[in-house]
Amino acid sequence: MTVLARALEVTRRYGDVVALDRVSLDIGAGELVGLLGPNGAGKSTLLSLFAGLRRPTSGTIELLGGSPLDPVTRRGIGVTPQETGLPESLRVGEVVDFVCAHYPDPVGRKELLGRFGLDDLAGRQVGGLSGGQRRRLAVALAFAGNPRLVFLDEPTTGLDVEARHALWAGVTAFHDSGGTVLLTSHYLEEIEALAERVVVLGHGRVLADDTVNAIRGLVGVRRVSLVAERLPELPGVLGSERAGDRITLVTTDPDRLVVELVRSGAPFSGLEIRPTTLEEAFLTITGKESAHV
Numbered sequence: 640m641t642v643l644a645r646a647l648e649v650t651r652r653y654g655d656v657v658a659l660d661r662v663s664l665d666i667g668a669g670e671l672v673g674l675l676g677p678n679g680a681g682k683s684t685l686l687s688l689f690a691g692l693r694r695p696t697s698g699t700i701e702l703l704g705g706s707p708l709d710p711v712t713r714r715g716i717g718v719t720p721q722e723t724g725l726p727e728s729l730r731v732g733e734v735v736d737f738v739c740a741h742y743p744d745p746v747g748r749k750e751l752l753g754r755f756g757l758d759d760l761a762g763r764q765v766g767g768l769s770g771g772q773r774r775r776l777a778v779a780l781a782f783a784g785n786p787r788l789v790f791l792d793e794p795t796t797g798l799d800v801e802a803r804h805a806l807w808a809g810v811t812a813f814h815d816s817g818g819t820v821l822l823t824s825h826y827l828e829e830i831e832a833l834a835e836r837v838v839v840l841g842h843g844r845v846l847a848d849d850t851v852n853a854i855r856g857l858v859g860v861r862r863v864s865l866v867a868e869r870l871p872e873l874p875g876v877l878g879s880e881r882a883g884d885r886i887t888l889v890t891t892d893p894d895r896l897v898v899e900l901v902r903s904g905a906p907f908s909g910l911e912i913r914p915t916t917l918e919e920a921f922l923t924i925t926g927k928e929s930a931h932v
Protein backbone atom coordinates (compact mmCIF):
# COMPACT_ATOMS: atom_id res chain seq x y z
CA MET A 640 0.00 0.00 0.00
CA THR A 641 1.32 3.44 -0.91
CA VAL A 642 1.22 5.66 2.16
CA LEU A 643 0.04 9.18 1.33
CA ALA A 644 0.18 10.60 4.84
CA ARG A 645 2.05 9.34 7.88
CA ALA A 646 2.25 10.49 11.49
CA LEU A 647 5.11 8.91 13.39
CA GLU A 648 5.19 9.26 17.19
CA VAL A 649 3.68 12.72 16.87
CA THR A 650 3.17 14.85 19.96
CA ARG A 651 1.68 18.33 19.84
CA ARG A 652 1.40 20.55 22.87
CA TYR A 653 -0.25 23.92 23.31
CA GLY A 654 1.50 25.23 26.43
CA ASP A 655 0.61 22.68 29.11
CA VAL A 656 -2.09 20.99 27.04
CA VAL A 657 -1.00 17.79 25.30
CA ALA A 658 -3.35 17.74 22.29
CA LEU A 659 -1.64 14.73 20.65
CA ASP A 660 0.39 12.19 22.54
CA ARG A 661 2.74 10.02 20.43
CA VAL A 662 0.25 9.38 17.64
CA SER A 663 1.31 7.09 14.80
CA LEU A 664 -1.00 6.70 11.84
CA ASP A 665 -0.71 5.86 8.13
CA ILE A 666 -3.25 6.88 5.51
CA GLY A 667 -2.94 4.67 2.45
CA ALA A 668 -3.77 5.63 -1.14
CA GLY A 669 -7.45 5.08 -1.91
CA GLU A 670 -8.60 4.90 1.72
CA LEU A 671 -11.55 6.80 3.16
CA VAL A 672 -10.78 7.11 6.85
CA GLY A 673 -13.07 8.52 9.52
CA LEU A 674 -11.47 10.17 12.53
CA LEU A 675 -13.73 9.98 15.55
CA GLY A 676 -13.38 11.31 19.03
CA PRO A 677 -15.09 13.43 21.64
CA ASN A 678 -14.55 17.22 21.82
CA GLY A 679 -10.95 18.07 22.49
CA ALA A 680 -9.65 14.61 21.50
CA GLY A 681 -7.09 16.14 19.10
CA LYS A 682 -8.81 15.54 15.72
CA SER A 683 -8.48 19.07 14.34
CA THR A 684 -4.91 19.29 15.60
CA LEU A 685 -3.98 16.10 13.75
CA LEU A 686 -5.59 17.37 10.54
CA SER A 687 -3.79 20.70 10.82
CA LEU A 688 -0.44 18.91 11.20
CA PHE A 689 -1.10 16.77 8.12
CA ALA A 690 -2.11 19.88 6.18
CA GLY A 691 1.06 21.74 7.22
CA LEU A 692 -0.88 24.43 9.07
CA ARG A 693 0.90 23.58 12.33
CA ARG A 694 4.09 21.75 13.25
CA PRO A 695 4.39 18.87 15.70
CA THR A 696 6.19 19.50 18.99
CA SER A 697 7.97 16.19 18.41
CA GLY A 698 7.68 13.31 15.97
CA THR A 699 7.39 13.38 12.19
CA ILE A 700 4.66 14.07 9.67
CA GLU A 701 5.11 12.91 6.08
CA LEU A 702 2.82 14.00 3.31
CA LEU A 703 2.85 12.61 -0.24
CA GLY A 704 6.41 11.42 0.33
CA GLY A 705 7.59 14.89 1.40
CA SER A 706 7.01 17.46 4.09
CA PRO A 707 3.62 19.14 4.65
CA LEU A 708 5.53 22.40 5.12
CA ASP A 709 6.57 22.34 1.45
CA PRO A 710 4.06 24.37 -0.64
CA VAL A 711 4.67 22.18 -3.69
CA THR A 712 3.74 19.05 -1.70
CA ARG A 713 0.68 20.82 -0.33
CA ARG A 714 -0.62 21.38 -3.86
CA GLY A 715 -1.46 17.67 -3.92
CA ILE A 716 -3.92 17.97 -1.04
CA GLY A 717 -7.26 19.64 -0.42
CA VAL A 718 -8.38 20.88 2.99
CA THR A 719 -11.60 22.14 4.52
CA PRO A 720 -11.01 23.33 8.08
CA GLN A 721 -13.83 23.55 10.62
CA GLU A 722 -14.36 27.21 9.82
CA THR A 723 -13.62 29.01 6.60
CA GLY A 724 -13.86 32.66 5.67
CA LEU A 725 -14.81 33.26 2.05
CA PRO A 726 -14.83 36.73 0.44
CA GLU A 727 -18.41 38.01 0.75
CA SER A 728 -18.50 40.17 -2.34
CA LEU A 729 -17.33 37.54 -4.86
CA ARG A 730 -19.74 35.32 -6.74
CA VAL A 731 -19.57 31.57 -6.15
CA GLY A 732 -18.26 30.92 -9.67
CA GLU A 733 -15.56 33.57 -9.20
CA VAL A 734 -14.42 32.01 -5.91
CA VAL A 735 -14.16 28.63 -7.62
CA ASP A 736 -12.17 30.13 -10.54
CA PHE A 737 -9.89 31.97 -8.11
CA VAL A 738 -9.09 28.81 -6.14
CA CYS A 739 -8.69 26.70 -9.31
CA ALA A 740 -6.16 29.21 -10.66
CA HIS A 741 -3.72 28.16 -7.91
CA TYR A 742 -3.40 24.62 -9.22
CA PRO A 743 -1.69 23.17 -12.29
CA ASP A 744 -4.54 20.77 -13.16
CA PRO A 745 -7.75 22.05 -11.59
CA VAL A 746 -11.27 20.64 -11.85
CA GLY A 747 -13.37 23.01 -13.97
CA ARG A 748 -15.92 25.33 -12.34
CA LYS A 749 -18.90 23.56 -13.88
CA GLU A 750 -17.75 20.10 -12.92
CA LEU A 751 -16.84 21.05 -9.36
CA LEU A 752 -20.15 22.80 -8.68
CA GLY A 753 -22.02 19.92 -10.34
CA ARG A 754 -20.32 17.29 -8.19
CA PHE A 755 -21.49 19.01 -5.01
CA GLY A 756 -24.96 19.97 -6.20
CA LEU A 757 -24.10 23.69 -6.29
CA ASP A 758 -24.74 24.42 -10.01
CA ASP A 759 -27.59 26.82 -9.29
CA LEU A 760 -25.45 29.01 -7.06
CA ALA A 761 -22.67 29.92 -9.53
CA GLY A 762 -23.97 33.49 -10.03
CA ARG A 763 -24.78 34.20 -6.36
CA GLN A 764 -22.63 36.40 -4.13
CA VAL A 765 -21.01 34.53 -1.27
CA GLY A 766 -22.39 37.11 1.20
CA GLY A 767 -25.93 36.07 0.22
CA LEU A 768 -25.47 32.34 0.78
CA SER A 769 -26.99 30.49 3.72
CA GLY A 770 -24.65 28.93 6.29
CA GLY A 771 -25.23 25.49 4.79
CA GLN A 772 -24.55 26.70 1.23
CA ARG A 773 -21.27 28.32 2.34
CA ARG A 774 -20.23 25.14 4.06
CA ARG A 775 -20.89 23.09 0.92
CA LEU A 776 -18.90 25.56 -1.14
CA ALA A 777 -16.01 25.45 1.35
CA VAL A 778 -15.96 21.64 1.16
CA ALA A 779 -16.22 21.64 -2.65
CA LEU A 780 -13.20 23.99 -2.83
CA ALA A 781 -11.02 21.32 -1.14
CA PHE A 782 -11.46 19.30 -4.34
CA ALA A 783 -10.74 22.14 -6.77
CA GLY A 784 -7.09 21.25 -7.47
CA ASN A 785 -7.72 17.58 -8.32
CA PRO A 786 -6.00 16.55 -5.08
CA ARG A 787 -4.74 13.07 -4.31
CA LEU A 788 -5.67 13.45 -0.66
CA VAL A 789 -8.38 15.50 1.03
CA PHE A 790 -8.72 16.45 4.71
CA LEU A 791 -12.19 17.43 5.83
CA ASP A 792 -12.83 18.67 9.37
CA GLU A 793 -16.49 18.14 10.23
CA PRO A 794 -17.60 18.72 6.64
CA THR A 795 -21.33 18.55 7.20
CA THR A 796 -21.81 20.33 10.52
CA GLY A 797 -24.88 22.51 10.33
CA LEU A 798 -26.19 20.99 7.10
CA ASP A 799 -29.69 19.63 6.72
CA VAL A 800 -30.19 16.02 5.65
CA GLU A 801 -30.55 16.80 1.95
CA ALA A 802 -27.44 18.99 1.83
CA ARG A 803 -25.50 16.42 3.80
CA HIS A 804 -26.40 13.71 1.31
CA ALA A 805 -25.42 15.96 -1.62
CA LEU A 806 -22.06 16.47 0.01
CA TRP A 807 -21.59 12.78 0.75
CA ALA A 808 -22.26 12.07 -2.93
CA GLY A 809 -19.42 14.43 -3.92
CA VAL A 810 -17.02 12.84 -1.43
CA THR A 811 -18.02 9.31 -2.48
CA ALA A 812 -17.54 10.12 -6.18
CA PHE A 813 -14.03 11.39 -5.40
CA HIS A 814 -13.24 8.24 -3.43
CA ASP A 815 -14.72 5.96 -6.12
CA SER A 816 -12.39 7.53 -8.65
CA GLY A 817 -9.38 6.57 -6.48
CA GLY A 818 -9.17 9.63 -4.19
CA THR A 819 -8.09 9.40 -0.56
CA VAL A 820 -9.98 11.13 2.26
CA LEU A 821 -9.45 11.68 5.97
CA LEU A 822 -12.50 13.23 7.59
CA THR A 823 -13.57 14.02 11.10
CA SER A 824 -17.19 13.97 12.07
CA HIS A 825 -19.40 14.11 15.09
CA TYR A 826 -22.11 12.35 13.10
CA LEU A 827 -21.53 8.66 13.56
CA GLU A 828 -24.06 8.09 10.83
CA GLU A 829 -21.70 9.95 8.49
CA ILE A 830 -18.72 7.80 9.42
CA GLU A 831 -20.82 4.64 9.00
CA ALA A 832 -22.10 5.84 5.62
CA LEU A 833 -18.75 6.93 4.19
CA ALA A 834 -15.74 5.43 5.90
CA GLU A 835 -14.28 1.96 5.63
CA ARG A 836 -11.73 2.52 8.35
CA VAL A 837 -12.27 4.33 11.63
CA VAL A 838 -9.61 5.77 13.88
CA VAL A 839 -10.87 6.63 17.36
CA LEU A 840 -8.92 9.35 19.17
CA GLY A 841 -9.31 10.11 22.86
CA HIS A 842 -7.15 12.41 24.99
CA GLY A 843 -4.70 12.76 22.12
CA ARG A 844 -4.12 9.02 21.70
CA VAL A 845 -5.27 6.46 19.15
CA LEU A 846 -7.70 4.22 21.05
CA ALA A 847 -8.79 2.07 18.12
CA ASP A 848 -7.97 1.81 14.42
CA ASP A 849 -9.95 -0.71 12.44
CA THR A 850 -12.81 -1.28 9.99
CA VAL A 851 -16.24 0.09 10.85
CA ASN A 852 -17.46 -3.48 11.38
CA ALA A 853 -14.56 -4.42 13.62
CA ILE A 854 -15.03 -1.31 15.75
CA ARG A 855 -18.68 -2.20 16.11
CA GLY A 856 -17.65 -5.75 16.99
CA LEU A 857 -15.41 -4.47 19.81
CA VAL A 858 -18.60 -4.28 21.75
CA GLY A 859 -19.83 -7.82 21.53
CA VAL A 860 -23.43 -7.16 22.45
CA ARG A 861 -26.43 -7.62 20.20
CA ARG A 862 -29.98 -6.39 20.48
CA VAL A 863 -32.68 -9.01 20.15
CA SER A 864 -36.07 -7.45 19.78
CA LEU A 865 -39.46 -9.16 19.54
CA VAL A 866 -43.14 -8.72 20.17
CA ALA A 867 -44.39 -10.71 23.14
CA GLU A 868 -46.72 -10.22 26.09
CA ARG A 869 -44.33 -11.73 28.55
CA LEU A 870 -41.12 -13.66 28.44
CA PRO A 871 -39.68 -16.39 30.65
CA GLU A 872 -36.26 -16.02 32.33
CA LEU A 873 -33.69 -16.27 29.53
CA PRO A 874 -29.95 -16.88 29.80
CA GLY A 875 -27.30 -14.22 29.11
CA VAL A 876 -29.63 -11.19 29.13
CA LEU A 877 -27.65 -8.10 30.14
CA GLY A 878 -30.59 -5.75 30.03
CA SER A 879 -34.08 -5.31 28.62
CA GLU A 880 -36.45 -2.54 27.59
CA ARG A 881 -40.11 -2.55 26.66
CA ALA A 882 -41.70 -0.09 24.22
CA GLY A 883 -45.40 -0.89 23.76
CA ASP A 884 -45.60 -4.61 23.07
CA ARG A 885 -42.03 -4.79 21.70
CA ILE A 886 -39.31 -6.00 24.03
CA THR A 887 -35.60 -5.47 23.36
CA LEU A 888 -33.11 -7.74 25.06
CA VAL A 889 -29.39 -6.96 25.15
CA THR A 890 -27.19 -10.05 25.06
CA THR A 891 -23.70 -11.25 24.17
CA ASP A 892 -25.08 -14.57 22.82
CA PRO A 893 -28.15 -14.01 20.66
CA ASP A 894 -28.08 -17.56 19.20
CA ARG A 895 -28.40 -19.20 22.59
CA LEU A 896 -31.04 -16.70 23.66
CA VAL A 897 -33.22 -17.46 20.63
CA VAL A 898 -32.80 -21.25 21.06
CA GLU A 899 -33.88 -20.97 24.71
CA LEU A 900 -36.76 -18.69 23.77
CA VAL A 901 -38.10 -21.21 21.23
CA ARG A 902 -37.59 -24.08 23.73
CA SER A 903 -39.58 -22.20 26.36
CA GLY A 904 -42.65 -22.29 24.10
CA ALA A 905 -43.48 -18.64 24.92
CA PRO A 906 -45.43 -17.08 22.02
CA PHE A 907 -43.60 -14.27 20.20
CA SER A 908 -43.40 -12.63 16.75
CA GLY A 909 -41.42 -10.04 14.81
CA LEU A 910 -37.97 -11.29 15.88
CA GLU A 911 -35.11 -8.91 14.97
CA ILE A 912 -31.44 -9.20 15.87
CA ARG A 913 -29.22 -6.25 15.23
CA PRO A 914 -25.57 -5.47 15.91
CA THR A 915 -24.52 -2.59 18.09
CA THR A 916 -24.26 0.71 16.28
CA LEU A 917 -21.00 2.52 15.81
CA GLU A 918 -22.31 5.03 18.33
CA GLU A 919 -22.63 2.37 21.02
CA ALA A 920 -19.14 1.04 20.22
CA PHE A 921 -17.69 4.55 20.25
CA LEU A 922 -19.22 5.43 23.60
CA THR A 923 -17.88 2.21 25.06
CA ILE A 924 -14.33 2.77 23.74
CA THR A 925 -14.09 6.42 24.75
CA GLY A 926 -15.94 5.74 28.03
CA LYS A 927 -13.37 3.09 28.98
CA GLU A 928 -10.61 5.55 28.19
CA SER A 929 -12.07 8.31 30.39
CA ALA A 930 -12.42 5.77 33.20
CA HIS A 931 -8.63 5.27 33.18
CA VAL A 932 -7.81 8.93 33.43
Ligand SMILES: Nc1ncnc2c1ncn2[C@@H]1O[C@H](COP(=O)(O)OP(=O)(O)OP(=O)(O)O)[C@@H](O)[C@H]1O
Nearest residue numbers: 653656657658676677678679680681682683684685
Ligand atom coordinates in the same frame (compact mmCIF):
# COMPACT_ATOMS: atom_id res chain seq x y z
N1 LIG B 1 -4.72 27.03 19.57
C1 LIG B 1 -4.83 26.34 20.71
N2 LIG B 1 -4.33 26.81 21.87
C2 LIG B 1 -4.45 26.12 23.04
N3 LIG B 1 -5.05 24.91 23.14
C3 LIG B 1 -5.57 24.39 22.02
C4 LIG B 1 -5.49 25.07 20.75
N4 LIG B 1 -6.10 24.29 19.80
C5 LIG B 1 -6.54 23.19 20.45
N5 LIG B 1 -6.22 23.25 21.78
C6 LIG B 1 -6.51 22.20 22.79
O1 LIG B 1 -5.98 20.98 22.31
C7 LIG B 1 -6.86 19.91 22.59
C8 LIG B 1 -7.26 19.22 21.27
O2 LIG B 1 -8.05 20.14 20.50
P1 LIG B 1 -8.59 19.81 19.03
O3 LIG B 1 -9.29 21.04 18.54
O4 LIG B 1 -7.51 19.24 18.22
O5 LIG B 1 -9.65 18.67 19.37
P2 LIG B 1 -10.87 18.09 18.47
O6 LIG B 1 -10.86 16.62 18.70
O7 LIG B 1 -10.74 18.58 17.09
O8 LIG B 1 -12.11 18.75 19.18
P3 LIG B 1 -13.57 19.17 18.55
O9 LIG B 1 -14.26 17.88 18.27
O10 LIG B 1 -14.18 19.93 19.67
O11 LIG B 1 -13.29 19.98 17.32
C9 LIG B 1 -8.03 20.51 23.35
O12 LIG B 1 -7.75 20.36 24.73
C10 LIG B 1 -7.98 21.98 22.95
O13 LIG B 1 -8.52 22.80 23.97
